[in-house]
Amino acid sequence: MPSPSKPRLCVFGDSHYAAVKRAVDEQLVDTSGVDLEFWGHAGNRFRFLEWKDDCIRPIDDFTAKRFAKFNEKQRRFLDPRDFDAIVFVGSRLRTTRVFALLLDARLSDDKFLSQQLEHEIVRHHLEGELTYHFARNIAALNVRVLFSPVSFDIKSTPNDAADVYAKALAAKETDRRGVWKIVAHEMGQDGIELIPQRAVTVTDGCFTKAKYATDRYVERNDYTHKNAAYGALVFQDVLKVLKVDQDQISKSA
Amino acid sequence: MSHPYKDLPPKAFWRSAVSDRSAFQIKELWDPKYRIRKRTRIATAGSCFAQHFSKALVARGYHWVNAEPAPEGLPDHRHADYHFGTFSFRTGNIYTVKMLRQWMEWALTDTPMPEVFWHRENRVYDPFRPAIEPGGFASEDEVRASRRITLAAISEAVRNCDVFVFTMGLTEGWRDRESDLEFAICPGTAAGDFDTARHVFANPTIRQIQRDLRAALKLMRQANPTLQVLLTVSPVPLVATASGQHVLTATSFSKATLRAVAGEMAIAAAYVDYFPSFEIISNPVFRGMFYAPNQRNVDQTGVDFVMQSFFECQAAKFQPDTTASDQPVRPRRAVQTDKTADEQDDIRCEEEILNAFAK
Numbered sequence: 330m331p332s333p334s335k336p337r338l339c340v341f342g343d344s345h346y347a348a349v350k351r352a353v354d355e356q357l358v359d360t361s362g363v364d365l366e367f368w369g370h371a372g373n374r375f376r377f378l379e380w381k382d383d384c385i386r387p388i389d390d391f392t393a394k395r396f397a398k399f400n401e402k403q404r405r406f407l408d409p410r411d412f413d414a415i416v417f418v419g420s421r422l423r424t425t426r427v428f429a430l431l432l433d434a435r436l437s438d439d440k441f442l443s444q445q446l447e448h449e450i451v452r453h454h455l456e457g458e459l460t461y462h463f464a465r466n467i468a469a470l471n472v473r474v475l476f477s478p479v480s481f482d483i484k485s486t487p488n489d490a491a492d493v494y495a496k497a498l499a500a501k502e503t504d505r506r507g508v509w510k511i512v513a514h515e516m517g518q519d520g521i522e523l524i525p526q527r528a529v530t531v532t533d534g535c536f537t538k539a540k541y542a543t544d545r546y547v548e549r550n551d552y553t554h555k556n557a558a559y560g561a562l563v564f565q566d567v568l569k570v571l572k573v574d575q576d577q578i579s580k581s582a
Numbered sequence: 583m584s585h586p587y588k589d590l591p592p593k594a595f596w597r598s599a600v601s602d603r604s605a606f607q608i609k610e611l612w613d614p615k616y617r618i619r620k621r622t623r624i625a626t627a628g629s630c631f632a633q634h635f636s637k638a639l640v641a642r643g644y645h646w647v648n649a650e651p652a653p654e655g656l657p658d659h660r661h662a663d664y665h666f667g668t669f670s671f672r673t674g675n676i677y678t679v680k681m682l683r684q685w686m687e688w689a690l691t692d693t694p695m696p697e698v699f700w701h702r703e704n705r706v707y708d709p710f711r712p713a714i715e716p717g718g719f720a721s722e723d724e725v726r727a728s729r730r731i732t733l734a735a736i737s738e739a740v741r742n743c744d745v746f747v748f749t750m751g752l753t754e755g756w757r758d759r760e761s762d763l764e765f766a767i768c769p770g771t772a773a774g775d776f777d778t779a780r781h782v783f784a785n786p787t788i789r790q791i792q793r794d795l796r797a798a799l800k801l802m803r804q805a806n807p808t809l810q811v812l813l814t815v816s817p818v819p820l821v822a823t824a825s826g827q828h829v830l831t832a833t834s835f836s837k838a839t840l841r842a843v844a845g846e847m848a849i850a851a852a853y854v855d856y857f858p859s860f861e862i863i864s865n866p867v868f869r870g871m872f873y874a875p876n877q878r879n880v881d882q883t884g885v886d887f888v889m890q891s892f893f894e895c896q897a898a899k900f901q902p903d904t905t906a907s908d909q910p911v912r913p914r915r916a917v918q919t920d921k922t923a924d925e926q927d928d929i930r931c932e933e934e935i936l937n938a939f940a941k
Contacts, residue, residue: 439734441727442653444720446664450655538906 336413336571338363341385341463343372345419345479345553348543348560357561362573363551368400368407375459379468384408412553414473416524416567420460422478424526426490427454428535431508433494440496444511451511468520475570476516479526483552484536500534524566536580544570600797605868612895615855616810617850618642618745619903625670625743629677629751630892631816631880633668638889643906646670647743650735663716670743671735671764672728674711677751679791679843680764680784689736690801695729696763700774709765709771718773740805744867749859750844751816753791753836754823757784768824783824785836791843799847799854809920811854813844817863819878837864859888 342348346369351366352358370392377392378385386406387393393405409415431447434440442450455461461476468474484491491498505528513523532538541559543551592598593610600608610726611701615872618624625647626636639646661667665674667788676682687693707724711732712718716837756768762819770776786794803809815837823832841860848856863872863884870877872884880888897903 427655430653434653439731441731443715443724443728445715446653446656447715449657449660450653453657453660454655 335362335364337366337411337574338414338416338567338571339366339368339407339409340413340416340418341367341407342369342416342418342427343375345555348555348557349564350560351557352560352564355390355557357557358423358564358568360564362568363571366404366412367397367402368404369418370396370399372419375421378459378463380463383410383466383470385463386411409467409470409472412472412546414475414571415467416465417460417464417474417476418476418563419479420464421458422455422461422476424478424480425482425535427451428481428500428505428508429497430492430501431511432497432504432535435504436496436499445548447508447511448515451508452515455512455515464521465519473571474521475524475567476521477567478526478554479514479534479553480541480559481531481537483539483542483546484533485552490535498534502528502531504537505531522570524563524570527562530562540551596723600867605871608867609891610895610898611858611862611891614857614896615852616745617900618644618896620905622745623647623743624747625649625739626747626749627669627671627673627676627682628747628749628814629675629816631751631818632675632749632814634748634889635747635749635814635884636667636669638885638892641765647739649739649742650732663906665711665714670739672711672714673736674731674766675751676748677766678753678755678764678788679750679767679794679798679840680755680757681710682748683794684764685736686740686798686801689733689742690740690805695733696761698758698763700769700772702773703890705773709769709774711766712772712774713766736834737805740802740809742810743806745810745812746802747812747814747857749814750840752820753839754783754785754820754825754832756824757782762775764937785825788839788842791839792846795843795847799851803853809853812857813847813854814857815840815844815860817860817872817880817884821878857892859892862888862891881903912935 340349342349346367350367355361374387374392374395377388379388380386384406387396394405397403407415413439427450431442431450433441434447464474464476482488482490509523509525513525518521526537530541537559538557539546541555543549543554543556546552546554569575587594591610599610620643623645624639626632636646644887647670648667650666650671652661652664656664656666665672668674669676673685676685688695695710698709699722700709700712702718706720706722707718708714708729715728719728755764757764759780763783764784765774768776771782799811802811817837819833820829820836822828823829825835827835836902837860844856847854862868863880864870872880872887874881
């Protein structure tokens with residue numbers, strides 16, 4: 330039985346949640362203040378998920394087994410009401426390109442997007458992912474939902490987003506904050522709390538510093554996944570939003 | 583005995599060209615001055631009916647100039663709401679020749695757009711295209727920024743197209759008494775406040791419209807000396823008139839005026855042609871069959887027939903263009919797939935706003 334004094338937290342995600350899992354496994358974060366579970370899988374199985382009976386459910390036995398395999402309690406489906414909060418990590422919701430698009434428009438003299446258009450683009454981007462609908466449905470059940478989208482890519486050469494939206498490379502934190510504000514607003518409309526990417530991890534406008542890249546990322550040509558250090562930052566921000574005072578909890582325990 | 587009518591082709595005689603044929607067999611309504619190929623770069627602007635031109639051109643693989651494309655990430659079904667992809671630039675409907683002249687002056691000369699804005703419920707509207715942003719802009723600065731982009735797009739479209747298609751819609755308009763600037767729609771309808779001391783009704787004469795058209799075309803030809811212009815007149819009747827006349831007679835007057843201006847300009851200028859979409863839809867020969875039950879909107883059959891006539895007349899005079907599509911494909915690395923790409927075919931018409939005021 331989970332301790333009633335601790336918030337029950339489920340980290341739900343695709344392969345990007347591995348960074349958080351590794352941060353926990355490597356004890357880069359203090360999880361003593363929460364009852365923590367992970368329920369996720371590499372993104373290729375996400376298309377076999379559906380929202381049914383107020384739960385995220387695999388549509389086939391194979392997928393259910395795959396998700397159960399990586400869950401501490403071998404859950405074959407995710408009933409959000411078993412938790413106080415669900416944290417979406419990655420979960421197919423990519424950010425690099427939409428940020429590049431909006432930042433480029435904000436910083437270009439020959440481009441312009443009205444605030445309304447920016448919101449429409451972000452809204453459409455969010456609603457384009459099935460997982461976002463899961464998040465919205467969970468929030469509607471009055472279960473707290475936090476969403477940490479896929480972090481910005483590590484910059485590669487050539488880079489699609491950087492090549493098309495070159496001005497975005499010059500974006501500063503204040504520029505990014507403006508875009509995060511839009512994302513937060515749109516998510517907020519659906520009762521979802523955004524965990525934005527920390528400024529300290531960002532470089533070149535809308536890319537993640539290479540120090541947060543997953544191991545051997547160049548060799549593996551993997552410019553999207555991040556390491557445990559990055560996962561730790563995400564998890565710290567989650568705890569901060571949840572107002573889990575780790576010191577206090579450890580002292581009382 | 584010889585006379586000028588003796589050797590005229592069948593199309594010159596009502597019986598052979600019209601009476602002896604079904605409406606759908608009436609051909610050769612247009613004798614195009616110049617060839618329009620798939621690679622011909624065509625810009626379009628004008629009244630509601632002009633929107634059909636771009637759709638038909640794109641559908642047939644012609645090179646329609648889209649100088650102000652929708653931003654990546656805006657779902658396809660929302661493009662029309664923001665007037666992206668409707669005309670070659672985001673001016674919204676340009677109903678009158680006076681408005682065309684104004685836009686060309688702002689885009690192609692140093693004339694600045696006036697610092698005039700309409701406000702409603704904390705939103706800001708552009709008086710020269712009030713429907714361009716659903717619900718209006720957030721601020722006057724946004725309107726200015728958006729104008730800057732659109733003016734650049736107009737300039738780009740005019741300078742880089744081969745043919746500029748302009749569909750004339752109305753003669754009636756509302757102007758600022760002091761500046762003589764014409765608004766896209768009567769102030770106080772879509773937004774803004776109507777001021778009897780400031781806003782005046784205008785229903786210009788043929789000569790006044792000719793003057794505006796010549797001025798607009800002159801600017802366009804200065805920017806692009808090889809530009810060819812195709813004028814059409816919208817067959818869509820006025821939704822309302824402020825002339826004091828019955829809306830039906832006011833429509834006749836307005837359309838006859840525009841038709842005369844277009845015809846005379848096509849006679850006077852070698853680079854100007856006239857395509858008779860107005861006649862194809864509204865002539866009694868077609869018995870009003872292309873109008874919707876409200877006798878105003880043109881149905882899809884009519885639109886298709888007009889555009890079919892356009893391409894048939896081109897093919898009849900020149901060789902049919904069987905080349906592959908020359909429509910530039912803009913790389914659309916979608917921010918994400920547009921899963922709701924249902925084709926909305928509704929035509930945006932600010933003028934329709936006036937209907938809301940009908941008693």
